[in-house]
Amino acid sequence: MKNLKNNIGIVSAFCVLLLIICAPSISHAQRSNVFAEKGCSEVGGNVTFQSVSPIADGVSGDAMTVFSFAPYIAHFVSDGFEIGVTPFSFMSVSYKGSSSSQIMILGSAAYNFTTDGRTYPYLEALFGYTSESDGASSASGFSWGVSGGAKLAIVDHVIVNVSLQYIEITENPNGAVNRFGSNQLTIGAGFSVWL
Numbered sequence: 001m002k003n004l005k006n007n008i009g010i011v012s013a014f015c016v017l018l019l020i021i022c023a024p025s026i027s028h029a030q031r032s033n034v035f036a037e038k039g040c041s042e043v044g045g046n047v048t049f050q051s052v053s054p055i056a057d058g059v060s061g062d063a064m065t066v067f068s069f070a071p072y073i074a075h076f077v078s079d080g081f082e083i084g085v086t087p088f089s090f091m092s093v094s095y096k097g098s099s100s101s102q103i104m105i106l107g108s109a110a111y112n113f114t115t116d117g118r119t120y121p122y123l124e125a126l127f128g129y130t131s132e133s134d135g136a137s138s139a140s141g142f143s144w145g146v147s148g149g150a151k152l153a154i155v156d157h158v159i160v161n162v163s164l165q166y167i168e169i170t171e172n173p174n175g176a177v178n179r180f181g182s183n184q185l186t187i188g189a190g191f192s193v194w195l
Contacts, residue, residue, distance in 0.1 A: 035153055035194045036112040036120055038078050044161070044192025045071035064095040072192065074108070084108040086128075100134035104143065118153040130181070132171045139180060141170030159192045
């Protein structure tokens with residue numbers, strides 16, 4: 001529990017820092033209401049908390065707690081084309097008194113197709129670094145992936161994002177010859193704002 005409180009404090013401090021970094025883009029938001037144009041910035045992310053208690057033959061088992069946080073910021077360098085970063089994707093898993101944490105730093109390049117309406121289909125390439133630690137051991141490596149979906153402008157400056165993502169995560173322990181990690185396929189939805 002102490003680790004979870006420390007992690008929440010770190011995440012909160014990071015959110016404040018992210019807002020300070022994004023503040024200069026607010027003046028752009030007052031000049032434009034059009035998403036995916038050159039000079040526009042997109043800010044979003046997700047926070048999740050899960051507590052899973054298994055039940056076997058009517059008896060509750062030990063609960064597993066999962067907390068994750070992943071902010072996202074991107075800037076349109078030309079109409080439709082944005083360069084982004086998830087500067088600190090964090091996931092903590094606690095189970096039976098032990099815990100592990102995973103940190104990912106991902107860069108992205110995406111193309112958003114403009115339509116006559118308020119829907120923006122997009123394709124995105126992801127690349128970055130992943131590190132995982134359980135206190136006794138650690139592993140890390142290069143991760144990459146692709147994502148595609150659609151962004152729907154539901155009101156001015158608010159986007160709902162529906163996506164399908166594949167990411168190959170590498171988490172090699174020291175001295176590993178072959179790859180360790182996981183291949184993840186995710187269907188998700190989230191919110192972001194544009195400035």
